[in-house]
Amino acid sequence: MTASPPTIADKRAELRDRLLRQRRQQQQNSDQITAEPETSTAPLSSQQSGLWLAAQLARAPGYTLVNATWLRGPLDSSLLRAALDGLIERHQSLRTSFPEQDGAPRLTVAPTGQLWWEELDLCRVPEPNRRQRGLEALAAWAEQVIDLRHPLLRTLLVRLDTGEHLFGYLQHHIVSDGWSIPILVSELSELYRAAAEQRSPRLPAQTIQPTDVYRWQRERLATEPVRQRLNRWRDQLAGMPQLRFPTDRPRPAVASWAGHQVVVDLPAELIARADAVARTGDRLPFAVLLAAFSVLMRQRSGQHDLALGTAFSGRVRTEMEPLIGYFANTGVLRIRTAAEQGLDELIGHCHDVVLDAEGMQDIPFADVVNAVAPARVPGANPLFQICFTLARGAILVPALDLEGVEVEPVRVRAPGSRFDITFQVTELPDGRYRMEIEYATELFDEQTIHQLAKDYRTLLALMLASDAVSELTVAQLQQAAGLPSPAAAVASGDRDEVGAGPVDAGPVDAGPVDARPVGKEPVDAGPAAPSGPAEPDALRDQVARIWVAVFGVTGDFDDDESFFEVGGSSIMAVRLRAQLLSEFGIDLPLADIFAGGSVAELTDYLSARLAEVS
Incomplete structure (x- = not known):
């Protein structure tokens, strides 16, 4: 492909980026991010903790990044898959998932990546409708809700003819951002071209990984x-x-x-x-x-x-x-x-x-x-x-810049x-x-x-x-x-x-969540099995004890005071949920807590759930 001459926008962006890099370089020597050996688990960053919580509150695709491109020409899909595998192996974030442990998320890095690849063949669809069907399939695919416990980069290749494809890639925001997209595109292009030309890819050196950045952020905040x-x-x-x-x-x-x-x-x-x-x-x-x-x-x-x-x-x-x-x-x-x-x-x-x-x-x-x-x-x-x-x-x-393939971005x-x-x-x-x-x-x-x-x-x-x-x-x-x-x-x-926007994705602590009830040591048996109904007063006292431990309230308090009225925050909601799960074996939806849970409401909810399993 012939490179287009730089536009005024390109020149202005280049100047601003150069000035920003100079400013960053001045700060480097006194405040460097150092690399540590990669581990299988790590605490989430503050931003990631907020997005994880938001994903629990609403199962919707509000925090996904979707891009797509028409590919016209002799595409080698096996090389494209190999390039994606190389990209996943290179970038820690693309090997990251967020399973729960004791009711709280844990950043987990796999030693080898897993490519989530889907193909759809529309070659037999009549020509007048083929491209429209491809775009409709792409739009429907983009609406998927990504489970944070599984791979967070998804790809779709729609085949319309031997020389025409529609390629889409989708990431969850918890492992990527808008500034990551040009990196993904540039490196995917280089990995594909290098494989096609049977040479080693020419990629910039990486001295750190995202978990190093998150650790550095936590240390600096102190x-x-x-x-x-x-x-x-x-x-x-x-x-x-x-x-x-x-x-x-x-x-x-x-x-x-x-x-x-x-x-x-x-x-x-x-x-x-x-x-x-x-x-x-x-x-x-x-x-x-x-x-x-x-x-x-x-x-x-x-x-x-x-x-x-x-x-x-x-x-x-x-x-x-x-x-x-x-x-x-x-x-x-x-x-x-x-x-x-x-x-x-x-x-x-x-x-x-x-x-x-x-x-x-x-x-x-x-x-x-x-x-x-x-x-x-x-x-x-x-x-x-x-x-x-x-x-x-x-x-x-x-x-994308693929060997011998004409590309055209698709708005999705x-x-x-x-x-x-x-x-x-x-x-x-x-x-x-x-x-x-x-x-x-x-x-x-x-x-x-x-x-x-x-x-x-x-x-x-x-x-x-x-x-x-x-x-x-x-x-x-x-x-x-x-x-x-x-x-x-x-x-x-x-x-x-407008009194507020979408459900709060913060505030959250920068470090790992300690989801254990106060005074209890972790056990390997997992959450307790539902224990059957308890006497109303005894159940209320159990809930009130957890309430006091989570929110730190002292003295007398009103059982009807809501989560927010006692100063509840996102991280407190996670801890409250984890302690109720540990104590009663019942997983309370976070959305119910944010909707105004109180000691009285939690007691009634748990009483009904315990009666169901007795």
Whole structure:
């Protein structure tokens, strides 16, 4: 294949990546990640613990990464399988699974990998329908829910003709992230070409593996400099209100993660203006886009203090760059707006907020949540519910490079939503942009999201009009856009307000979960068998003892106080479940705990279950 000349987007991305690598290199000598011999089991990272918990709460494909490609030409499927085997052998994360032990997950690394390979032959399907049938099969395959106890990379090869295939690969987010996809594609391509040319593959050296990174993260969190930074971040986020964004339907107690996506193009000239405004003020282009989005969120919610989320790579050391793994971290953006605030001032504020959050990306989001300790709401994501991100095309549009095979990326995605709304501005390789808006279908109608995209484009266009940035205030921009006032926007229709997003995937401890009941030593016999009904008062006392041990409550407490009312968190839910399983031999669904379990409710539930088995 002939390489395309670098675009403006490529050059800008290359410059930013070079500056980031220089910054990482300056930190290397004093804070290196060292390699240790690979072991079969290890503690989960903070981010992985949160995703494992989320997977237990909702069996949905909200945390899978799906990519697919048309392959036209003389594909050797045996070489493709061999290349995938080599990729799995090379990357520890692709040999990782998460079985439970004593009610808690354990990161388990297999010494040799297992390729999950599926083939579908559609050659006999009549020609007019063949490609459509292939795309339908791919879409159905992408909806699968991955069991975390089994291989977490899945592949599908659909054969349409001897010279035409559709290839899909799917990973669970717990072992991979968006920044891992280009690595997977590049190395899979090199392994295939090397096999075809009968030579050794030329791949970058790996000095560490993901479990080394997770251990390094835990050790750093115990150091005083990092604790001081975490405390400063806690102070910055203290008192931040939840975003009251109106929804079309009331929020369920436990989110299903069902989702959809709306895609809308952004005019190239509009982005060119955003780049020009950024250059003039020496700001990030992301800050310009974020400023317009902040005005939209202010208008929709009627709030001036806004809590938004975003994503960072989390790859703060150069030795992490060649790894496939889950290192991406969530950042919190606290944007403060005012009616008389000038747009240039708002852009500068967004720029500073993004840089500050980027500098904190080495501290796991779950630990930030633990430090801030926000008020918890059942079915709620802590700190924020709406994400705004900017993604470069090299991450989202990977293309395989196979010997003699023409490739064409296929747009496919898992039908889930990780937050209430994820509003992503995507930069394509040719310099164009588009808005990709992922939303929770149990909360929003598609029409609502299309209107949101339309209003954002209107605000961005007005903000970037000639001299508007230097002359207009936030209130004047809202008025010029002709959007409803904040009060009218929130009150319109019979709409709920966003009190929170999907079920909390944190906070979680960085280290392994000790799921044993207090005062008990581990035993090999596993959980107790259901022991039959107990007297109501005795059963209540047993549940109350476990409740006290998990939550640390002292003195008298109300049996009707819910899980969240006594300060429950994700890790406490896991421990409560594990202790109830050990004590009574009954596995209580985590979703029931998050839905508002109390001593009284747990006693009633256990009494009914024990009566069933007696």
